[in-house]
Amino acid sequence: MQKMAKKYYIFFTLPTVIAFVISFLIPFILGIYLSFTKFTTVTNSQWVGISNYIHAFTDDRNFLNAIIFTAKFALVSVVLINVFAFTLALLLTRTIKGTNIFRTVFFMPNLIGGIVLGYIWQLIINGILINFGVDITFSGTYGFWGLVVLMNWQMVGYMMIIYIAGIQGISSELIEAAEIDGANRWQILRSITIPLVMPAVTICTFLTVTNSFKLFDQNLALTAGAPARTSSMIALDIFNTFYGSMGYEGVGQAKAVMFFLVVASIVLLQLRYSRSKETEI
Amino acid sequence: MTKKLFLLLSVLLITASFITACTTTDTAAPADTGSQAAAADTGSDTTTSGGEVYYLNFKPEVSEIYDAIAKAYKEETGVTLKVVTAASGTYEQTLKSEIAKSDAPVLFQINGPRGYANWADYCADLKDTELYQHLSDKSLAVTVGDGVYGIPYVVEGYGIIYNNAIMEKYFALDGALATSMAEINNFQTLKAVVEDMTAKKDALGIKGVFSSTSLKPGEDWRWQTHLANVPIFYEIRDNNLDIKDAEAFRETKFQYSDNFRNIFDLYINNSTVEPTLLGSKSVDDSMAEFALGQSAMVQNGNWAWGQISGVDGNVVLAEDVKFLPIYTGMPGEEKQSISVGTENFFAINSQASPEKQKLAADFIYWLYSSDTGKAFVTNDLKFIAPFDTFTEEEKPTDPLAKSLLSYMANTDLYNVAWDFVVFPSQTFKDNFGAALLQYAQGTMQWDEVKQLMIDQWKVEANK
Numbered sequence: 063m064q065k066m067a068k069k070y071y072i073f074f075t076l077p078t079v080i081a082f083v084i085s086f087l088i089p090f091i092l093g094i095y096l097s098f099t100k101f102t103t104v105t106n107s108q109w110v111g112i113s114n115y116i117h118a119f120t121d122d123r124n125f126l127n128a129i130i131f132t133a134k135f136a137l138v139s140v141v142l143i144n145v146f147a148f149t150l151a152l153l154l155t156r157t158i159k160g161t162n163i164f165r166t167v168f169f170m171p172n173l174i175g176g177i178v179l180g181y182i183w184q185l186i187i188n189g190i191l192i193n194f195g196v197d198i199t200f201s202g203t204y205g206f207w208g209l210v211v212l213m214n215w216q217m218v219g220y221m222m223i224i225y226i227a228g229i230q231g232i233s234s235e236l237i238e239a240a241e242i243d244g245a246n247r248w249q250i251l252r253s254i255t256i257p258l259v260m261p262a263v264t265i266c267t268f269l270t271v272t273n274s275f276k277l278f279d280q281n282l283a284l285t286a287g288a289p290a291r292t293s294s295m296i297a298l299d300i301f302n303t304f305y306g307s308m309g310y311e312g313v314g315q316a317k318a319v320m321f322f323l324v325v326a327s328i329v330l331l332q333l334r335y336s337r338s339k340e341t342e343i
Numbered sequence: 344m345t346k347k348l349f350l351l352l353s354v355l356l357i358t359a360s361f362i363t364a365c366t367t368t369d370t371a372a373p374a375d376t377g378s379q380a381a382a383a384d385t386g387s388d389t390t391t392s393g394g395e396v397y398y399l400n401f402k403p404e405v406s407e408i409y410d411a412i413a414k415a416y417k418e419e420t421g422v423t424l425k426v427v428t429a430a431s432g433t434y435e436q437t438l439k440s441e442i443a444k445s446d447a448p449v450l451f452q453i454n455g456p457r458g459y460a461n462w463a464d465y466c467a468d469l470k471d472t473e474l475y476q477h478l479s480d481k482s483l484a485v486t487v488g489d490g491v492y493g494i495p496y497v498v499e500g501y502g503i504i505y506n507n508a509i510m511e512k513y514f515a516l517d518g519a520l521a522t523s524m525a526e527i528n529n530f531q532t533l534k535a536v537v538e539d540m541t542a543k544k545d546a547l548g549i550k551g552v553f554s555s556t557s558l559k560p561g562e563d564w565r566w567q568t569h570l571a572n573v574p575i576f577y578e579i580r581d582n583n584l585d586i587k588d589a590e591a592f593r594e595t596k597f598q599y600s601d602n603f604r605n606i607f608d609l610y611i612n613n614s615t616v617e618p619t620l621l622g623s624k625s626v627d628d629s630m631a632e633f634a635l636g637q638s639a640m641v642q643n644g645n646w647a648w649g650q651i652s653g654v655d656g657n658v659v660l661a662e663d664v665k666f667l668p669i670y671t672g673m674p675g676e677e678k679q680s681i682s683v684g685t686e687n688f689f690a691i692n693s694q695a696s697p698e699k700q701k702l703a704a705d706f707i708y709w710l711y712s713s714d715t716g717k718a719f720v721t722n723d724l725k726f727i728a729p730f731d732t733f734t735e736e737e738k739p740t741d742p743l744a745k746s747l748l749s750y751m752a753n754t755d756l757y758n759v760a761w762d763f764v765v766f767p768s769q770t771f772k773d774n775f776g777a778a779l780l781q782y783a784q785g786t787m788q789w790d791e792v793k794q795l796m797i798d799q800w801k802v803e804a805n806k
Contacts, residue, residue, distance in 0.1 A: 102464075103440075103443035106443075121802070188623050195619050197623045198622070199780060200619065288560050288780065290778065302773070307767070309806055311439070
C-alpha cells in the first residue's frame, strides 16, 4: 500500500499544486512584474523600471503615514489581543460554571464579517461620541482606537480558543507536582503554564501580527481613512492608490510588493524569536 | 488489482472535480471585484445562436430593469444581453478588471473627455453607428477630431430640490422674507430665507432647512463633484476655456472659491445636524431626512426621485417636489438655471471582434429607437433621452424630471454645464471631499481647503 501511495502521490498532490500555482504563484509573480510597469489592465503593460517605487514615496506622504499608522496599530493590538485572550483562557480553564457558554460567546464575534463589524462599531462609537458633538471621522486618533477596540473584540475569542487548547494540553501531573513542592499560583503560571503554552503564543502572535497588518475591511467600513486619510492603513492606501487615479495602478502594485516584503520579514523575525522561546519536555 | 483500480478511479474523480470547480469559478465573473456587482446573466438558453452583448452597467438603481430589457431583447432579436452592474462608485475598478478578461464587456460607458483619455485604447469610433445619426445635439458627444467615441444616452440635471409644502408654510408665516419661490432667484435672498427658516424651524416642524451634508468618505460626491462644478463652470466661462482642451485643465485657479464657500456654509450651518457630525452621514441618510419631511431642501439630481419616494413613511407629495438652481452669489445669477448635462456616454470596446461591436451598436440603437426599447427608456429607466427618435410625449413623468424639463424649456435661463467631467481623478475628488469634511468639523481653515483643492488638482492632473 505504501509503495502504491508513493507511486501515485503525484496524482493526489497535483490538484493542490495546480491550484496553488494558478491562484497564488502566477498572480504573485505577475504582481511583482506589474510593479515595474505602467498599466491600466493587467494584459496591457509597459515597462517603466523602478519609477513606481519612487512615486510611492515622493508623490505624497500617504504611504509613509499609512505604514506608521499600521505599525502603531499592530503593536498596540497584538499586545492587547494576546493579553486579553490569555487572561480569558486562564479564567475559562478554571472550573467555573458555564465555561462553555462563555467560550461560545467570546468566540462569536469572530464569525461576523469585517465589513459588518465595521459598520456596527461605527454606530456604537458614533453613538457615544455624539454626546461630545463629534463623530469618529473627527480625528485620526479616534479612528485608531476605534480600530483597536474593533480588532480586539473580533480576535480575542479566536486567540482565546487557541490558548485554551494550549493550557488544556499541560499535564495535570506537572501542576500537582509543583503544588506539592509548595509553588503558589503565580509561580505555577510563570514557570509552568507560560513556558508550556509558548507554541500557542507563537501561533497567536503570528496570526495577530499578520491580521493587524493586512486589516482592510474593518478599516474601510469603520472610517475609510477619514479624516483626510489619517486613519488609513497600508492595505487601504494601496487600494486607494490603485483605483484612485488612472495610470497609478503600477504605483499601487509597487506599494503592495513593499507591503509584502515588510510583513514577510516582520513575521519571519517574530516566528524565529518566539520559536526560540518554546520549551520541550 | 481492485486496489489499483480504486486508486485510479479516485485520482480521476479528484481531477474531474477539480476541473469543473475551475470552470465554474471562471464563469462566476464579477464576484472578485469586491463589490456587490450583480451578474444578471439573462437568457436561459445560451446555445441558440444570435450572439451575445456584454454590457457593463454604471447605474445600480436600474440594474433590475436591465433584466427585463434583456428578456425583451432576447425575444425580439434572439441576441443575448448580458448585463453586469458595478456597485455604486466602483465602475472604474470593475471595468479595469472586467476588460482584461477574455470575455470583456463590449458595451461600457465613459464619463466624458477625461474618461475617454483613460480608455482611449478601448473606445471604438462610433461615427457611423445609427444611434449617433439620431443624436439631437451632436455637440454632446465625446469627439476627438473626426472620431466619435462616446454617445450620451441620458440627460440629467441637479439643483436644490425643495419641498414646496414646507416652503408654502413658511411663506404663510408672519414676517416671512419672501412670498413665493419665484422671489428666490439669487444667493442673497436664498440665504436670508434659509436663515430665517432656521430661526423658525420649530414653527415649520423641521429639524433643519437642508438635509445633512453627507461628507462620509465615498458619499461626498454631491459636494466635491456636483457643487464644485458651479464655481468651476464660472471659471471656465469667464476665462473662455474649452473643456475639450486637456491642456487647459492642468491647473485651476479656483477663483470663485468664495462662492463655493457661501453655499457650502449655508448648507452646513442650516442643516438637520451639527457640522461636526457630517462625517458619518450618507446620501441615503440625507434623502431620507428630506423624504420624512425633516428638511425642506436637499441638493441632488432628478435620479433621486426613486430614492425619495422609496423611503418608508415618506411624507413628501409628488406635486411638491421641485428644483431650485444652486445660487452661489455670482453676479447675474438671477438668470442661472439648474445644472443639466450628462456624464454617461456609451462606448464600444474597440478590442472586441467586429461582429460583437456590431451587435452592441445594434442593441443600443434598438433600445433608443424601437417601440419596446423606447418604452423601457421612458417608463422604466426614466431617462430623458437626447435622441430625435423620441417624441415630445415620450418623456418620463416623475416630478423631478418634469421640473427639469421645464427648466430646460425656459430659454431665458442659462444652463450650468456639467464641467466636472474635467476634474482630474477620483483621488482629487476624495481629497477635496476630505478637506471639506475637516472644514465642516472646524479643523481646517477655508484658505487651506482652497489651497489643497488647487494643489491636488495640479498634482492629479499632471500624473
